[in-house]
Amino acid sequence: MRQTRGLARLGPAPGQMVSYLGSAFSSHDESAVPRGPSAGGGPAPAPVSGPGAVLDLTDVACGSADAPRDAPGVNLHVPGGQCVALICRPAAAASDLIDTVAGLRRPTAGQVSVDGVQVHMLRGHDMDRYRADRGLVSMRFPLLGSLSVTDNVLVTLQSRRADSAARDRAARLLAFAGAAQSAGEPVETLSADVRWRILIARALMPSPRLVLAEDPAPSLDPDSAITILDLLLHAHAVFGFTLLLSSGSVATASRCQRLVRVAGGAVVEDVLIGGDDGWTRGRVDRIG
Numbered sequence: 168m169r170q171t172r173g174l175a176r177l178g179p180a181p182g183q184m185v186s187y188l189g190s191a192f193s194s195h196d197e198s199a200v201p202r203g204p205s206a207g208g209g210p211a212p213a214p215v216s217g218p219g220a221v222l223d224l225t226d227v228a229c230g231s232a233d234a235p236r237d238a239p240g241v242n243l244h245v246p247g248g249q250c251v252a253l254i255c256r257p258a259a260a261a262s263d264l265i266d267t268v269a270g271l272r273r274p275t276a277g278q279v280s281v282d283g284v285q286v287h288m289l290r291g292h293d294m295d296r297y298r299a300d301r302g303l304v305s306m307r308f309p310l311l312g313s314l315s316v317t318d319n320v321l322v323t324l325q326s327r328r329a330d331s332a333a334r335d336r337a338a339r340l341l342a343f344a345g346a347a348q349s350a351g352e353p354v355e356t357l358s359a360d361v362r363w364r365i366l367i368a369r370a371l372m373p374s375p376r377l378v379l380a381e382d383p384a385p386s387l388d389p390d391s392a393i394t395i396l397d398l399l400l401h402a403h404a405v406f407g408f409t410l411l412l413s414s415g416s417v418a419t420a421s422r423c424q425r426l427v428r429v430a431g432g433a434v435v436e437d438v439l440i441g442g443d444d445g446w447t448r449g450r451v452d453r454i455g
Contacts, residue, residue, distance in 0.1 A: 219248035219409030220282045220377035222268065227277035228432075229263040240277045241434060243427060247376075250403050250410040252420035252440075256430040261413030262307065264429070265379045268411065270298050281377060302370035302378035302408065304399065306386055310362055310369075312354045316341065319354065320369045340368040344398060360391040367399060375408055382414035396422060 226240030241264065245251055255261040266272045268279060270286050279286040281297075289297050310319045320337040321329040329337070341347045346364040349357055357365070363383050370378055380399060384392040400422060403410045412423060420426045421440055428436035 218376075219407055221245065221247045222377065222409060222411070223278075223280040224264075224268075225278040225280070227264070227267065227274045227279060229260070229267055229272065230275035241429065243434065243437075245409060245411065245425075247409055248407050249425060250400065250423045251412065251425045251427055252423035253411060253413045254415060254417075254420055254426065254428045255413070256428075258415050260429060261415075262305075262381065265303075265305075265381070265411065265413055268377075269301050269303055269379050270294055300373055300375055300377075302373065302375035302380075304363075304366050304370045304378065304380035306362075306366070306381070310354045310357075310365060314354070316346070316350045316352065316354065316357075316365055319365060320372055323369075323372070337368070337372065340371050341365065343371075343402075344368040359387055360395055363387065363391075363395045364398065367395075367402060371402060371406070374406070377409045377411070378403070380410065380412045382412065382416060382419050384414070384416055384419055392419075 222243070222245040224241045224243040226242060228240045253261050253264065255264065263272070267274050268281070268286070270289065274287055277287070284297060286297060310316075311322065314322060317334065317337050318329075320340060321333060324333060338347065338350065341350055341364075344364040344367050346361055346368060349361050349365070354362075360383075363386075370380070382392075383395040383399075387395060396419060399410070399412070402408075410423075412419070414420050424439065426436065426438050426440050427434060
């Protein structure tokens with residue numbers, strides 16, 4: 168297994184949220200929004216988005232003062248449709264790596280490829296189009312208090328104008344996420360778990376083939392965190408997108424199909440965890 172360079176904490180710069188949100192979503196066929204169990208609408212249909220995106224990281228580094236000089240960078244291949252948990256030390260490195268894949272920051276070294284698109288080479292409108300097809304679920308890019316719940320889901324339409332079809336899609340996504348009843352409420356009055364539901368609906372707006380998400384557990388009580396994780400994994404099963412989930416919790420990571428751990432600037436663990444065999448589970452238990 169290849170090792171990695173360290174990844175440093177670099178949160179979104181002022182205006183970065185607008186940069187991401189301003190090019191994140193576009194309208195898609197309304198039939199692609201299922202009414203799953205979380206919406207109370209009966210059994211969920213089969214996956215509708217097709218195979219998820221294929222992700223390849225080659226010698227990727229985001230820059231870090233504590234990164235070993237000889238670390239070769241993050242090397243990772245994620246097949247389409249896989250659900251991967253990413254655990255990093257330091258923890259902030261996971262956010263940096265997710266931002267790099269999302270096109271919100273450039274790697275200091277290496278190559279990022281999504282479905283063959285060389286993300287690290289994109290500029291201008293090409294980068295905007297790439298970002299438009301990603302789903303991002305993160306409290307670092309929170310809901311906007313000046314907008315309604317529905318407009319928060321619609322806020323990043325490339326056209327900047329939402330037609331009736333887009334609004335119907337947003338309503339169906341909110342229902343799928345179990346947040347339809349909150350559509351008319353002011354954002355500032357919403358509980359943390361409802362905000363997470365809306366963030367997931369927002370991320371699903373472009374029918375993404377790749378969703379990049381951060382663990383909801385740090386900002387929620389344990390029961391709510393489990394419920395939101397269930398919703399995210401249910402969406403992954405229904406829509407078929409590739410999911411990269413950053414987490415500091417082994418319990419959360421063990422819900423995914425695969426766990427990748429980055430420590431000291433290197434990939435030090437990469438294990439399939441879908442099985443219940445003792446050997447695999449023992450390796451996962453040692454990761455914390």
